[in-house]
Amino acid sequence: MGSSESLSAKNKLSGRTAGFLVLFLLVIVSWAVFKIITPSNFGAPKNLLSYFEASLMVSAGAVGFYFVMVMGMFDFSIGANIMLSSIVGTVVASRFGLGYFGLIGGCVLTGAIVGLLNGFFYVKLHIPSMIVTTGLALIYEAIASYIAGGQSATLPADLRAFGSMPGNLILAVIAFLIAYLLLNYTRIGTYTYAIGSDEFVAKNMGINVNKYKVIAFIISGAFFGIEAVLTISYGSSMVAETGMLSMSRNFYPTMGCFLGLAMKKNGIPIPAIIIGEFFLQIIYYGFVALGAPTAVNDVISGLALLIIVTLTTKTRKGDIVK
Amino acid sequence: MSEVRLQVQNLCKSFGITKAVQNVSFNVNKGEVHALIGENGSGKSTLTNMLTGIYTIDSGHFILDGKEIHPKNQVEANNEGVSIIVQELGTLSGLTVAENIFLGHEERFVKYGIKNTRAMNKEAQQLLNKYGFNRIRAGAMVDEYNFEDRKLVEIVKATYFTPKIVVIDETTTALSQEGREELYKHMNRIREEGNTVIFISHDLPEVLRMSDTITILRDGVYIDTVKSADVTEDDLKRLMVGREVTGDYYRSDYGEKVSDEVVFSVRNVSVPGQISDISFDLHKGEILGFGGLSESGMHEIGKACFGASFDRSGSVTLADGTSIDSIPKAIKHSIAYTSKDRDNESVVMNQSIGDNICLPSLDDLRSVLFFLSKSKMKQFANEHAAEMSVKMVNTNQFVSDLSGGNKQKVVLARWIGKDSDILVLDSPTRGIDIKVKQDIYQLMDRMRKQGKSIIMISEELMELIGMCDRIYIMKDGKINGELHRDPDLDENALIAQMV
Numbered sequence: 144m145g146s147s148e149s150l151s152a153k154n155k156l157s158g159r160t161a162g163f164l165v166l167f168l169l170v171i172v173s174w175a176v177f178k179i180i181t182p183s184n185f186g187a188p189k190n191l192l193s194y195f196e197a198s199l200m201v202s203a204g205a206v207g208f209y210f211v212m213v214m215g216m217f218d219f220s221i222g223a224n225i226m227l228s229s230i231v232g233t234v235v236a237s238r239f240g241l242g243y244f245g246l247i248g249g250c251v252l253t254g255a256i257v258g259l260l261n262g263f264f265y266v267k268l269h270i271p272s273m274i275v276t277t278g279l280a281l282i283y284e285a286i287a288s289y290i291a292g293g294q295s296a297t298l299p300a301d302l303r304a305f306g307s308m309p310g311n312l313i314l315a316v317i318a319f320l321i322a323y324l325l326l327n328y329t330r331i332g333t334y335t336y337a338i339g340s341d342e343f344v345a346k347n348m349g350i351n352v353n354k355y356k357v358i359a360f361i362i363s364g365a366f367f368g369i370e371a372v373l374t375i376s377y378g379s380s381m382v383a384e385t386g387m388l389s390m391s392r393n394f395y396p397t398m399g400c401f402l403g404l405a406m407k408k409n410g411i412p413i414p415a416i417i418i419g420e421f422f423l424q425i426i427y428y429g430f431v432a433l434g435a436p437t438a439v440n441d442v443i444s445g446l447a448l449l450i451i452v453t454l455t456t457k458t459r460k461g462d463i464v465k
Numbered sequence: 466m467s468e469v470r471l472q473v474q475n476l477c478k479s480f481g482i483t484k485a486v487q488n489v490s491f492n493v494n495k496g497e498v499h500a501l502i503g504e505n506g507s508g509k510s511t512l513t514n515m516l517t518g519i520y521t522i523d524s525g526h527f528i529l530d531g532k533e534i535h536p537k538n539q540v541e542a543n544n545e546g547v548s549i550i551v552q553e554l555g556t557l558s559g560l561t562v563a564e565n566i567f568l569g570h571e572e573r574f575v576k577y578g579i580k581n582t583r584a585m586n587k588e589a590q591q592l593l594n595k596y597g598f599n600r601i602r603a604g605a606m607v608d609e610y611n612f613e614d615r616k617l618v619e620i621v622k623a624t625y626f627t628p629k630i631v632v633i634d635e636t637t638t639a640l641s642q643e644g645r646e647e648l649y650k651h652m653n654r655i656r657e658e659g660n661t662v663i664f665i666s667h668d669l670p671e672v673l674r675m676s677d678t679i680t681i682l683r684d685g686v687y688i689d690t691v692k693s694a695d696v697t698e699d700d701l702k703r704l705m706v707g708r709e710v711t712g713d714y715y716r717s718d719y720g721e722k723v724s725d726e727v728v729f730s731v732r733n734v735s736v737p738g739q740i741s742d743i744s745f746d747l748h749k750g751e752i753l754g755f756g757g758l759s760e761s762g763m764h765e766i767g768k769a770c771f772g773a774s775f776d777r778s779g780s781v782t783l784a785d786g787t788s789i790d791s792i793p794k795a796i797k798h799s800i801a802y803t804s805k806d807r808d809n810e811s812v813v814m815n816q817s818i819g820d821n822i823c824l825p826s827l828d829d830l831r832s833v834l835f836f837l838s839k840s841k842m843k844q845f846a847n848e849h850a851a852e853m854s855v856k857m858v859n860t861n862q863f864v865s866d867l868s869g870g871n872k873q874k875v876v877l878a879r880w881i882g883k884d885s886d887i888l889v890l891d892s893p894t895r896g897i898d899i900k901v902k903q904d905i906y907q908l909m910d911r912m913r914k915q916g917k918s919i920i921m922i923s924e925e926l927m928e929l930i931g932m933c934d935r936i937y938i939m940k941d942g943k944i945n946g947e948l949h950r951d952p953d954l955d956e957n958a959l960i961a962q963m964v
């Protein structure tokens with residue numbers, strides 16, 4: 144009996160350690176490969192810092208999106224949310240003269256409202272989250288375009304502290320800490336995992352499943368609001384795209400979340416998302432340094448996702464995967 | 466006179482046109498183990514599911530200690546003083562042991578919205594230690610523990626708050642002897658504390674041994690409430706079935722010579738971590754049994770014979786040398802398999818009874834080209850469902866609506882329809898009532914006489930002794946002994962080889 148206990152403890156320790164080892168190995172190997180291929184214009188410490196800063200933006204949204212994905216739901220309106228939130232945040236901050244308070248408040252509140260709408264329509268319409276959020280994404284894009292007058296919103300230069308160090312790092316770390324706290328130290332986190340594990344049993348345990356699904360979407364939306372702050376601060380302006388063009392922004396947060404899900408059993412989903420996004424940015428900038436066309440970059444990024452998730456997901460033979 | 470704890474008054478529940486519980490009334494006393502028995506589909510689980518908030522009540526009342534209760538979910542039931550331990554797994558993966566124990570009751574560990582994980586783990590560990598489950602760590606993920614240990618976690622979850630009533634719904638069938646003894650210990654403790662256990666089980670000797678009072682239901686209707694000390698097993702069978710259960714329960718023949726013709730050979734079969742170097746022959750018209758402890762590897766034998774094992778080495782062949790290495794090949798060569806895990810591996814829950822029965826026989830149910838004949842399918846399903854006396858509205862009814870025993874009948878109807886020559890039956894009577902059990906035993910006997918061969922895997926030693934021509938006892942993934950059909954063979958001879 145005692146031996147099984149110590150064995151379990153050992154397994155847990157090795158699971159976490161193995162998870163971190165895999166993640167760090169991915170970062171080091173990908174960096175080394177591109178450094179060898181293109182030593183002059185890739186991977187210097189200064190470059191690495193800029194890759195890291197780029198990954199911070201996406202990670203801030205992805206850690207919130209994890210709440211939705213772990214429940215088995217999906218969101219195709221990520222890009223539209225980031226676009227709408229950053230445009231609203233910029234307008235509130237500059238046009239209404241509310242400064243940083245307006246920027247953060249406008250972005251996070253808009254993101255949360257988008258999340259609320261996603262969650263509300265999902266639970267009320269009883270149709271798959273993927274379809275609901277795709278439909279709503281078109282609406283969010285249209286609203287963003289209307290607010291931006293069909294063009295773009297530009298953040299004043301004096302409101303861009305979150306676009307560079309240390310502002311971006313501070314805001315991202317705050318986001319990570321909040322996500323970690325919510326997941327591990329609140330009822331929301333416990334219920335998120337319970338619903339993701341078995342919705343029927345969770346319901347029988349008195350959990351208001353629909354309420355917590357909506358909460359998950361709100362959390363996710365608010366974190367994309369934080370990503371919107373970081374994104375507009377870094378890029379200084381946001382073009383109001385329509386016709387589902389915003390969907391290109393869905394890719395990296397989703398990829399990071401897949402890594403988080405794959406590392407859930409290792410007990411490190413949030414660190415996995417953060418390190419995973421950094422790894423993905425290394426690949427992205429590696430190809431930029433090589434001068435590879437975007438299509439090649441996309442192919443390699445897509446393949447990288449499949450390989451990583453395959454290698455890190457411990458599926459037993461015979462397990463049914465849907 | 467004992468004090469009444471729960472009054473069940475005129476309770477009714479229907480699912481569509483199926484009347485699962487019809488105007489049931491009886492009382493349950495304080496400080497007793499009150500068994501609830503009946504055939505599959507008699508309404509036992511429906512009744513307790515209403516008591517614990519899993520189903521809503523159509524009409525009628527539950528009066529607990531003089532106050533009417535109508536819980537909407539298990540947490541509300543817990544708050545009223547009622548809890549349940551279910552037959553299958555009732556813990557949630559992805560959560561820690563402590564989170565599972567306190568799921569729905571976390572408020573006392575939450576301050577300003579932040580959960581005090583350390584306090585929760587500490588209290589859960591104290592509870593686990595108090596129950597004698599020190600080896601289970603409160604902070605560990607529940608996924609790290611096996612089925613038995615997770616059941617122990619459920620015992621703690623269902624009883625730590627000293628509920629007035631604990632419902633134990635067919636839990637023992639899923640447990641090993643050690644796990645059962647653990648559960649019995651806590652049932653006695655609950656009774657000694659003056660609280661009540663409502664105990665659902667198909668194992669009548671267990672019911673007589675563990676309970677003080679027994680209520681019998683049949684087809685959703687209340688039949689009688691009796692004192693355990695005043696009745697025999699035969700009395701209970703009669704009350705459950707509605708007539709004397711006559712005729713032989715198991716096979717009655719002894720000394721019949723089994724054919725020398727080998728129809729199925731297994732040679733040096735191994736599955737890493739499960740079974741090692743297994744070899745045996747199955748003869749025409751033979752019932753060959755496999756027994757042992759649950760984790761002995763015997764259940765993997767069934768999968769290996771059906772081509773359903775992963776990483777299998779060695780050979781499984783028919784008499785003509787045909788190798789059976791995949792499920793389609795097994796089915797094509799007239800081999801049938803019923804899994805121990807009926808709900809997940811044998812029936813397609815959200816499909817109709819008809820579709821479930823027709824599934825492996827679709828090639829024979831075509832009209833022209835590759836188009837299926839709906840009329841042929843319907844006729845086929847009706848014929849074989851009737852042959853197995855499946856209790857149903859019609860074959861369009863979803864399998865998920867059926868009781869465990871009727872699901873098993875659907876599985877057997879499927880393979881009877883396919884007219885399989887070799888049947889691999891893993892735990893064919895698990896969680897099944899006395900009447901359906903007898904039907905299945907008689908069916909097996911008929912098949913044997915028709916020259917069909919059966920591999921029967923079971924944790925119930927008496928049915929192995931009663932039904933098999935030969936019994937292999939498995940231990941640690943290997944065959945540890947072989948016993949032959951003999952009227953003097955008893956459980957002790959099998960147990961001696963098992964442990």
